[in-house]
Amino acid sequence: MSPRSQVTDAHDTDNEPLVRMVRISKKFGTNQVLRNVDLEIRAGEVLVLAGENGAGKSTLIKILGGVHTEFDGEIRIQGRPVRPKSPSDAAALGVAVIYQELSLVPTMTVADNVFLGRSIAKRGFVNHDEQRRRAQRLLDQLGIEIPVESRVEDLPLALQQLTEIAKALARNARVIVMDEPTSALNAPEVEKLFDLVNDLKRRGCGIVYITHKMEEIQRIADRITVLRDGEHVGTAPASDLPPARLIQWLVGREIEEQFPRHAATPGDERLRLRGFTVLPMRGQLRPPVENIDLVVRAGEIVGIGGLQGSGASELFMGLFGAYGGNVRGEALLDGKPLRIQSPSAAISQGVALLTNDRKATGLVLSMSVIANVTLAGLRRISPMGWRRPALERSITAGLCERVSLRAASLDMEVEWLSGGNQQKVVLAKWLQTEPRLLLLDEPTRGIDVGAKREVYQLMDVLTRQGLAILLITSELPELLAMSDRIVVLHRGTVTAEFDRSAATPERVLAAAMGRQMANRG
Amino acid sequence: MPNQNQNSPGSARAKVGLAVFLVSLLILIVLFAAEVWVGFGDLDQRMQKAISGLPGIGSMLGLAVNFFHCHALTAIKVVFYVGAIIGLAIAARAGREARGVASWLNLPVCRAILALVLVFLLGVVFSAEGAFGIIGTHRDALRQASVFGLLACGMTLVIIGGGIDLGVGSVLALVSVTFSLMSIHWGWQPWVSVPVCLLLGAMCGGLAGTITAGFRIQPFVATLAMMVFARGLAKTISGGTKVSTAVKNPDGTFRYVDVPAVFRFIDSRILDGNLSVVTVIFIVCAVLTWILLARHRWGTHLYAIGGNEEAARLSGVPVTSTKILSYVASGLLAGVAGMCQAAQEQQGDPETGTGYELTAIAIVVIGGTTLTGGRGGIGLTLLGTLTIGYLEKILSINAVPEASRLMLTGVIIVAAVLAQRRKR
Numbered sequence: 037m038s039p040r041s042q043v044t045d046a047h048d049t050d051n052e053p054l055v056r057m058v059r060i061s062k063k064f065g066t067n068q069v070l071r072n073v074d075l076e077i078r079a080g081e082v083l084v085l086a087g088e089n090g091a092g093k094s095t096l097i098k099i100l101g102g103v104h105t106e107f108d109g110e111i112r113i114q115g116r117p118v119r120p121k122s123p124s125d126a127a128a129l130g131v132a133v134i135y136q137e138l139s140l141v142p143t144m145t146v147a148d149n150v151f152l153g154r155s156i157a158k159r160g161f162v163n164h165d166e167q168r169r170r171a172q173r174l175l176d177q178l179g180i181e182i183p184v185e186s187r188v189e190d191l192p193l194a195l196q197q198l199t200e201i202a203k204a205l206a207r208n209a210r211v212i213v214m215d216e217p218t219s220a221l222n223a224p225e226v227e228k229l230f231d232l233v234n235d236l237k238r239r240g241c242g243i244v245y246i247t248h249k250m251e252e253i254q255r256i257a258d259r260i261t262v263l264r265d266g267e268h269v270g271t272a273p274a275s276d277l278p279p280a281r282l283i284q285w286l287v288g289r290e291i292e293e294q295f296p297r298h299a300a301t302p303g304d305e306r307l308r309l310r311g312f313t314v315l316p317m318r319g320q321l322r323p324p325v326e327n328i329d330l331v332v333r334a335g336e337i338v339g340i341g342g343l344q345g346s347g348a349s350e351l352f353m354g355l356f357g358a359y360g361g362n363v364r365g366e367a368l369l370d371g372k373p374l375r376i377q378s379p380s381a382a383i384s385q386g387v388a389l390l391t392n393d394r395k396a397t398g399l400v401l402s403m404s405v406i407a408n409v410t411l412a413g414l415r416r417i418s419p420m421g422w423r424r425p426a427l428e429r430s431i432t433a434g435l436c437e438r439v440s441l442r443a444a445s446l447d448m449e450v451e452w453l454s455g456g457n458q459q460k461v462v463l464a465k466w467l468q469t470e471p472r473l474l475l476l477d478e479p480t481r482g483i484d485v486g487a488k489r490e491v492y493q494l495m496d497v498l499t500r501q502g503l504a505i506l507l508i509t510s511e512l513p514e515l516l517a518m519s520d521r522i523v524v525l526h527r528g529t530v531t532a533e534f535d536r537s538a539a540t541p542e543r544v545l546a547a548a549m550g551r552q553m554a555n556r557g
Numbered sequence: 558m559p560n561q562n563q564n565s566p567g568s569a570r571a572k573v574g575l576a577v578f579l580v581s582l583l584i585l586i587v588l589f590a591a592e593v594w595v596g597f598g599d600l601d602q603r604m605q606k607a608i609s610g611l612p613g614i615g616s617m618l619g620l621a622v623n624f625f626h627c628h629a630l631t632a633i634k635v636v637f638y639v640g641a642i643i644g645l646a647i648a649a650r651a652g653r654e655a656r657g658v659a660s661w662l663n664l665p666v667c668r669a670i671l672a673l674v675l676v677f678l679l680g681v682v683f684s685a686e687g688a689f690g691i692i693g694t695h696r697d698a699l700r701q702a703s704v705f706g707l708l709a710c711g712m713t714l715v716i717i718g719g720g721i722d723l724g725v726g727s728v729l730a731l732v733s734v735t736f737s738l739m740s741i742h743w744g745w746q747p748w749v750s751v752p753v754c755l756l757l758g759a760m761c762g763g764l765a766g767t768i769t770a771g772f773r774i775q776p777f778v779a780t781l782a783m784m785v786f787a788r789g790l791a792k793t794i795s796g797g798t799k800v801s802t803a804v805k806n807p808d809g810t811f812r813y814v815d816v817p818a819v820f821r822f823i824d825s826r827i828l829d830g831n832l833s834v835v836t837v838i839f840i841v842c843a844v845l846t847w848i849l850l851a852r853h854r855w856g857t858h859l860y861a862i863g864g865n866e867e868a869a870r871l872s873g874v875p876v877t878s879t880k881i882l883s884y885v886a887s888g889l890l891a892g893v894a895g896m897c898q899a900a901q902e903q904q905g906d907p908e909t910g911t912g913y914e915l916t917a918i919a920i921v922v923i924g925g926t927t928l929t930g931g932r933g934g935i936g937l938t939l940l941g942t943l944t945i946g947y948l949e950k951i952l953s954i955n956a957v958p959e960a961s962r963l964m965l966t967g968v969i970i971v972a973a974v975l976a977q978r979r980k981r
Binding site: 356358378379380382383384389391396397398399400401402403407410411412414415418421422423425465 | 852853854857858860861863865867869872873874931932
């Protein structure tokens with residue numbers, strides 16, 4: 037490592053934590069989002085920062101990262117009182133924050149990104165060779181295999197994330213904050229990230245890890261700090277905080293029943309796929325979805341299992357007409373052939389798709405709750421195209437009650453809602469179209485425990501009313517608990533199908549990876 | 558310690574700032590009303606007399622008092638104008654943090670209104686010897702702004718849908734030339750020529766829209782092509798010269814024909830000569846556009862596309878046709894503007910309307926419609942039209958030379974957009 041970091045090492049004492057945040061308070065307008073929160077980050081440990089959405093985790097991290105500069109309280113870095121004035125100021129203090137939205141320039145190379153903002157230059161001219169060499173050395177040290185010459189936009193998300201970490205380390209960061217780093221990674225990639233985190237621990241970095249996933253907390257946490265509604269609930273060593281107790285801390289109440297799924301009574305056949313194939317699109321060598329046979333009955337939740345690249349999302353998009361007529365095979369809805377040309381055709385036939393990224397493809401953030409909820413079904417409630425605002429409002433109000441949405445006003449822009457409430461807006465939008473088949477792609481991604489439970493309850497109620505649901509989720513417990521049947525995909529084809537009673541985590545995971553192993557063996 | 562109180566220092570400061578602004582506003586309006594009532598020279602002279610009567614003031618303030626003596630009224634008004642701006646600035650700054658009282662300052666519509674009020678105050682201060690108090694000044698300001706307003710309405714639709722239309726100035730010229738040719742030279746009746754011209758404008762818009770939405774070419778590039786193409790077409794149709802009432806005979810001599818009735822109608826005034834027909838046309842078009850945007854499904858779809866095109870598509874919004882229609886509407890309104898322009902100039906000039914598209918964009922942006930799409934409205938554009946229109950008029954009645962006028966307009970566009978910037 038460079039001489040600079042050795043100097044900071046010399047200052048280190050065993051007692052003083054790397055970062056101590058004391059009695060931090062923060063208001064947005066009249067909204068108190070943090071109240072006297074304490075946080076302590078020690079060298080060589082992973083501190084998991086846990087809390088439901090809106091608990092104040094992100095705000096706390098943004099204060100440390102120099103994004104929010106107005107707050108009450110004190111920050112000490114290695115004993116010295118500091119106030120980060122900007123993200124670059126925080127970086128100079130040795131704090132690197134890796135947000136969910138990566139801060140890389142997609143059109144530049146890995147090396148350029150690693151040295152972004154502090155290029156190795158002489159009289160303003162960048163020394164690309166030297167940058168490449170140093171970036172390569174850094175990546176080698178970390179055991180990351182990324183070609184330094186490749187452009188970031190060409191890399192899969194997981195490698196982009198690792199690039200971000202490399203960028204943080206290039207600045208000699210001693211404190212690394214990761215905000216839900218695994219939300220877009222598949223299982224092997226998560227393993228790689230965990231290896232890297234352990235490596236960073238050994239080097240004496242302090243790591244703050246924000247996550248919603250219980251299994252990750254159990255695997256990686258040394259200590260856990262829990263926030264709830266802007267207040268510090270407590271900090272404890274991970275060994276003293278078993279899952280039941282942690283959930284109690286998180287929600288402030290016992291969750292007696294996490295998954296409220298009742299036994300299903302499947303009705304008539306709602307959807308039947310025979311040899312359903314999504315043709316390869318630009319840049320793809322093989323069809324993302326090939327020869328799928330699938331049946332979903334009314335009142336049934338069929339879960340689709342699979343790792344990243346299984347083609348599950350593409351199956352949904354293809355079925356929904358998002359790829360136009362770029363599909364082959366037979367699709368019957370209630371015994372009648374499903375016309376697949378466009379999303380609007382799918383909607384008019386009673387198919388609804390909740391996409392896996394509500395901000396990018398689910399919501400129009402600049403529009404009001406009403407406009408978002410009525411967007412997909414506007415055709416049905418605006419005769420001759422003329423809108424009826426009063427009717428829209430009453431319909432929206434009714435739907436929001438059904439999905440238990442909590443919004444200050446139906447006219448507020450959805451941008452200002454929390455993640456859970458945003459997801460409820462998307463659900464309300466699709467309920468407004470009165471679908472017969474609901475495709476849910478990661479319906480609980482990035483939402484808090486309470487909202488998750490409400491989504492599960494809604495799914496249960498809807499199926500009892502005769503709706504058929506296809507569910508994609510990367511969380512195995514959710515898949516196993518909510519699905520009446522599980523169909524496992526691997527590289528675009530079905531590898532297994534389980535009834536509720538036959539599905540175990542091991543069997544599902546084996547089927548999701550099975551084909552690959554068979555091919556290699 | 559953060560206090561839980563609703564009355565944070567921010568909103569207290571905002572209240573003071575607003576009070577300063579409102580008091581200054583009131584004083585300015587009272588002074589202006591007195592000026593219009595008494596007649597300009599009179600009031601000013603009385604004030605000068607009163608000031609020079611004050612003992613010792615002349616020797617103390619020297620040069621400043623000299624100005625005071627010559628322009629007593631204007632000087633007093635400038636003081637309060639500056640006071641109003643400072644008050645408003647304080648209120649806006651505090652309103653950024655405060656909720657409650659001053660949070661309405663964060664609404665784009667309030668900011669657009671305040672920009673208009675400030676321009677109005679400018680007219681009250683520099684009233685050009687009371688000219689700003691005459692109804693004819695306002696009638697002319699509105700008339701001159703109407704053509705730009707028509708273009709800006711169409712531009713608003715396109716910009717809300719996430720696009721931009723650089724072709725409107727050229728389409729205006731094309732329709733202007735065509736309308737003149739049909740009305741003056743060919744003697745066509747308006748119920749034939751007007752629909753043909755509207756169709757022509759709509760077709761130009763539709764072509765640009767199809768190129769950008771259908772073939773997925775960036776709107777900037779597609780409409781830039783239309784801007785060049787339509788200008789060329791206008792020159793081809795007119796033969797490169799102005800189409801005026803001097804009609805060329807087959808033997809090469811010229812004869813002069815009457816200005817067609819439809820031209821005279823569009824250029825006339827109603828309500829005892831107090832309102833231009835062009836302004837009425839603009840208002841009607843603005844209302845129609847507003848109805849489509851705010852009350853029709855198409856308008857909602859446009860907002861959705863501008864806000865998040867992929868989410869809109871996956872919600873069943875017909876993206877391509879909705880976008881094309883916005884360009885058709887823009888072309889249609891440019892056609893209406895072209896006919897108004899021809900009637901006012903009493904000729905079809907193929908060079909007319911150069912740079913109008915940029916003025917239209919400036920109007921839309923000053924109103925508070927965001928260039929990234931998804932946010933904005935016709936009401937805002939109406940305010941923007943008035944702001945730009947009055948600014949031009951006030952500068953011209955005060956005989957500010959065109960060079961300075963252009964520079965000032967540039968500065969004011971930046972200031973207005975800075976004030977409109979979304980706060981978090």
